[in-house]
Amino acid sequence: MKRMINSAALGLAAALTLTACGGASAGGGTGGGSGTDGGTADKLVVWNWGAADDAAAAFQEDVIATFNEQNPDVEVEVVSQPFDQYYTLLGSAIEAGTGPDVALFNGGTQLKSRAGSLVPVTDELADITGDLAGWPAFQADGETYSAPMFLQGFPIYYNKAIFEAAGLDPEAPPTTWEELGAACDTITSSTDVSCFALGNKEGLGIEFFLSGFGSGIFTAEEYDAWIDGERDWTSEHARQVLTMWSESSADGWYNEGANSTAMFNDSFDIFSGAKAAMVIGLSSGIAHWKQFDEFLGDDLGFMMPVTTNEGTTLALPIEGGIGYGVLNEDKKDLAVDWIKATVERDAQADYALAGGQIVSNTTVELDTDIASAQAIITELPGSKPLLHTSLSGDTLDLLHRLGQQLLVGEVTVDEAAAQLQASEG
C-alpha cells in the first residue's frame, strides 16, 4: 500500500515539476507588465479585447510593425481578453500588481473612472494633438491618458426598402419626434417588422437611446452642462428621455424579448436581416455603415437625431471611441510609442476602409462610395460627445438596469429619475 501511495505522490510531483518547467519556458515566468517586478525591459504586454476579423488582425499587425520600427528589440505580447470579463479582470490584475503595461479602454466612463490607475501622457502626445479628433473622451482633470484610435458614435440607420414597403418616403426620413412616432405606427401596422431593432434586452438599449436622441431633447446649454457633470435627472428633459424610452416600448416600437443579464447585443443583426426598419448603430468597430452595407446595400440610409423640443441643436453623437492607456510607468516611453503606432496615418487609412472605421486621424480621407459613411463624415464638424459616456460607472450600470425595468413597467419614470439622481452623488 505504501508503495502505491508513494508511487502516486511521485507521479504527481513529477507532473508538477514538468508543468512548472513548461510554464517557465513558455511564459517567461512573470505576470503581466505592471507587476511588482516591472516586467522585462524588452517586452511590452498589451491587453485588449478580441476583434477576431481579418481587418482587425491586419491592423494589429500594422501597429506592431510600426512600433517595432522604432523598437526593434522589443517583443510585443498582445493578450486578447473576453470583453464581458475585461474590466473586472483588468481591475483585479491592477490591484494584484499583475496587470499589463498597456491596456485598451473605451473612452469616457470606462477610462475616466480608472484614470487614477493610469499614467498621464499629456506632454508625450502633445505633438499629435492636431492630427486627431475625439480627445475629450480620453482626458480627465486636465490630463490626457490616451489617444483616440477611432471615433465611436451612435448614428441612426434605417432601411429604405422597409420605408418604401410601408408607404413612407425612403429619401425623407423623420426629422421630428412626432414624425418618427407616426412613421413607427405606419411601419408596425403595414409591415411585419419592428420599427426599431432592440434585440436582447441586456440594458444597453437605453444608453443608445439617450445618446442617439439626446441632442434633439436637451438644449445646447443643458447638453454641455450634462457633459461637464452638471446633471439633474429630475429635470424636465432628463425625465423626458426616460418617458420617451418607456413609451416607445409601450407603443410597440421594438421587437419582443425578455430582459437579460447576458451581454449579447444582437439588435444589429436584426437590423441587418431587415427585421427592423431602424437601429441606433455605431460608426466604428461593428454595426457600422460598412457592415450594414454588406446586407442592405443601397437600401441603407442614415438619419440625424430628430427634433423633440424646440430650441435644441441637432448633432451627431460621436467622440473618441477606444484607445490604449498606460499602466506601467517604467515602460511609459514604450507605451507612448505603442499609442502613437495605433494612430499612425497609413495603418488607420487601411483599416478605415477594410474594417469600416471612422478613424480619429483627421488627415485620413475615407475613400468609399457608401452614402451613409459620407453622411456621417459630413456631420462630424457639428458633432457632440456621447451623453452616456460622461456618466460614472455606477450611474451607467444603474441606467442599464432601470432601462430594463422601464421597458416592463417595473419602475416609474419618477422613481427611475430619483434613483439616477441619487447615484450622481
Add this chain to the structure above:
Amino acid sequence: MRSTGVARWLIAVPMAILALATIYPMLYTLNIALKTRYDYVIDRGGLTTTFAFQNFVDAWTQANMGRYYLNSILVTVVSVLLILLIASMAGFALSHLTFRGSRAAFLLILAAMMIPFQVIMVPFIKTLSDFSMINTYPGLIIAYVSQFLPFTIYFMTAYFARIPKEITEAARVDGNNIYGVFGRIMLPLGRPALLSMGILNALFCWNDILISLLVMQSPSQRTLMVGVSALRGQYPDNVPTYLSGVLLVVLPLIVVYLIFQRQITAGVTAGATKG
C-alpha cells in the same frame, strides 16, 4: 393493465418534453454553428442549408485550439488527480479516524465552501504573483485545487461516513495499517464517489474562465475555454464561428459523460443520501 399504460404515458410525455428542452440548446447551437454569418443574420431560426464546416476550422485556428486543448487537458488532469487524492484522504480521516479538532477541521472546510472566489481573488492572485506563479501551470493547478477541494472533501467525508466502521475495524484486525485500510478498503468502496467527483471537478476546471484568465495571462498558456471566450469582441459579431468554438470545447465533455454516465449518476445519488 390499461391503467399501467396510461400511467407510463403520463410519465413519459413530461419526461420527453424535459429531455427535448435539455437537448434543444445543443441542437440550436449546432444549427447556428453550421450557418454562414450571412445566413445567420438573415434567418437565425431556420434550419441550416449551407453546412458551413469552415466555421469549425476558423474557430480552431483563431482560438489557437490545438495548443489550448493541451493546456486544458494538462491542467485539468493534474488538478483533478490532486483533488481526488487529497480529498479522499481527508474524507477518510474526517469520517473514520478520531482525532482532536476533527470537527473544527470539518467546519472550517465547510466554511471555505461558502466563500466566493470573487471575494478572495485579488489577494489570491497577489499571493501567486509574490511566489512568481502567475503564468505557470502549477499556479493554475494550485488555484483549482484550493478552489474545488473543500466541496470534494465534504462530499467524500459524507460518502465514507456511510461505510460502517466495523468494516474498517475488521480490516485493522486482519493486519492492515491505516494506509492499508485506506488503500484496500476505502478507495475501492469509494470508487463511485471518486469517479463522480472526478467528473464534476474536471467539468469545473475545464469550464472555468475567471481563474484561468487571472492566472494565465500569457496567450500561449491559456486554457481552451478562455481561448474560445476571446473570440467574442465588445459586441458579439461572428456568432456561428463563436458557437463552433463552443461546440469544439464541449465535445470532449460530452464524450466523457457518455462513457461514465452510469457511474456519475450512481456517485451523485450515493453521496447525497447522508451528510
